[in-house]
Amino acid sequence: MTDRFAIILAAGKGTRMKSPRPKVLHEIGGRSMLAWSVALAKDLGCKRTVVVVGPDMPQLSDAAARLVGAENVAVQRQQLGTANAVDAARDALRDADGHAIVLYADTPLVPKEAGERAFIEVEKGASVCVLGFKAKLPNRYGRLVTTGDGALEAIVEANDASEAQLAIQLANSGVMAGPAKLMFELLREVKNDNAKGEFYLTDLVGLARGRKLKAAVALCEERDVQGVNSQVELAQVEQVFQQTVRERMMAAGVTLPAPETVWFSHDTTIAQGVTIEQNVVFATGVSVESGAVIRAFSHLEGAKVGAGAMVGPYARLRPGALIGKNAHIGNFVEVKNVTLGEGAKANHLSYLGDGEVGAGANIGAGTIFCNYDGFFKYRTVVGANAFVGSNSALVAPVTIGVGGYVGSGSVIVEDVAADALAIGRGRQFGKEGWAKAFRDENSAAKKAGKKPPGAI
Numbered sequence: 001m002t003d004r005f006a007i008i009l010a011a012g013k014g015t016r017m018k019s020p021r022p023k024v025l026h027e028i029g030g031r032s033m034l035a036w037s038v039a040l041a042k043d044l045g046c047k048r049t050v051v052v053v054g055p056d057m058p059q060l061s062d063a064a065a066r067l068v069g070a071e072n073v074a075v076q077r078q079q080l081g082t083a084n085a086v087d088a089a090r091d092a093l094r095d096a097d098g099h100a101i102v103l104y105a106d107t108p109l110v111p112k113e114a115g116e117r118a119f120i121e122v123e124k125g126a127s128v129c130v131l132g133f134k135a136k137l138p139n140r141y142g143r144l145v146t147t148g149d150g151a152l153e154a155i156v157e158a159n160d161a162s163e164a165q166l167a168i169q170l171a172n173s174g175v176m177a178g179p180a181k182l183m184f185e186l187l188r189e190v191k192n193d194n195a196k197g198e199f200y201l202t203d204l205v206g207l208a209r210g211r212k213l214k215a216a217v218a219l220c221e222e223r224d225v226q227g228v229n230s231q232v233e234l235a236q237v238e239q240v241f242q243q244t245v246r247e248r249m250m251a252a253g254v255t256l257p258a259p260e261t262v263w264f265s266h267d268t269t270i271a272q273g274v275t276i277e278q279n280v281v282f283a284t285g286v287s288v289e290s291g292a293v294i295r296a297f298s299h300l301e302g303a304k305v306g307a308g309a310m311v312g313p314y315a316r317l318r319p320g321a322l323i324g325k326n327a328h329i330g331n332f333v334e335v336k337n338v339t340l341g342e343g344a345k346a347n348h349l350s351y352l353g354d355g356e357v358g359a360g361a362n363i364g365a366g367t368i369f370c371n372y373d374g375f376f377k378y379r380t381v382v383g384a385n386a387f388v389g390s391n392s393a394l395v396a397p398v399t400i401g402v403g404g405y406v407g408s409g410s411v412i413v414e415d416v417a418a419d420a421l422a423i424g425r426g427r428q429f430g431k432e433g434w435a436k437a438f439r440d441e442n443s444a445a446k447k448a449g450k451k452p453p454g455a456i
Contacts, residue, residue: 001045003097004045006040007093007103008049008051009102010052012054029241029245030284031266036108036266038051040103043115044112044116052076053073053076055075061075075088081200082174098180099178102176102201104175114220114225117218118177121177128215128216130152131174131217131220132218133171133173139158142156142172143158143166144217146217152216175225176201186207187204245268253272254273254276256276258279265282273291277294283300283301292306298313303335308326312329315331318336324343325342336352336354340357341356343359350366354369356379361384362386364408365390368392368393369394378396379396388406389410392412395413400416402418403419404417
């Protein structure tokens, strides 16, 4: 197979975002738009990916270097148009012998299948292949002018189009593929004699046709190539992503009674037979196995939920939460870096941080794993089939042995042996008639206008 390369354009200033963060580092589905494009290049099997950034963009340059390596970050010194931006990758790809695709870091949802279609056209002999779509409102897009047999004749920017050309619905996404060496050869011939005075990448089609070379169009959906230039468009693309994932989840056998209220990340993995109730948020790094139920208003991040487990409502799973088969995490329970064994339960109002809960153990309401002393974190281990009574504080490092019991309201600072009972609370005592005497004395004082010392 011919080697593939990718050039990702990320040099735009993104001023309409009105954000201190570079535009393409804003996230869709928990992943930066730049990372989406890099992932696409990887999925397409690109041997090397070059990211083109603008000058004086250290935050973006650093992020790009982490994704593709510093040697694959090129700088477009002047903002002179898309052809100029692609040309900035010339030195990095001077030895590239194969086919290249031009992607845009602010167009994050291009599916692998669309990019593959573009490469296939090039592999079949096209000198240039452009990803195109039927636009609902085409006025802001460049038009793809085709011949009777469907070959691509030219791309005309909206600002330069004639009335007849503006009537064309087939629009240009900007994504373009072609033989790498030919692409850089044609870039030397691009002129800036257009309405904006810029060097357009789209001119490569006309230049190729001028050499009697074939140009082609590969089709995709408009929502696949929706770009982001503002916070409003960022939200719109997020909605496209979420709707796509929801549909995919339901088609795979996931039950979503109110799909429009559930939010997924790019890497969320949900097995067939899972039920997800309304207003659930999946941040990155979550997997849920078959038969589990995620109840309403829960938030999960960096967590694994086992088969048949019950989470929520109003539960929070943080990174490192490993919820075992048929385990229960109930309302207002927060779990961070804790493994819950099969059938273990923490049903109410608890914080479990840094530790382990064995199979079949029960964590009572109001239990806290006291895991942090202001400097270091410590582990709490609750053995299998242990029982921790309500409103208990387990001060780590501490271990509750297999089958051990902790009395309600206890503060446990020492290990509890297997099958033992630990009670760590003050002894209760009572004074007969004290409450009545207290009320009578203070009621009389109040009627007499007397106040005890310190009263206001």
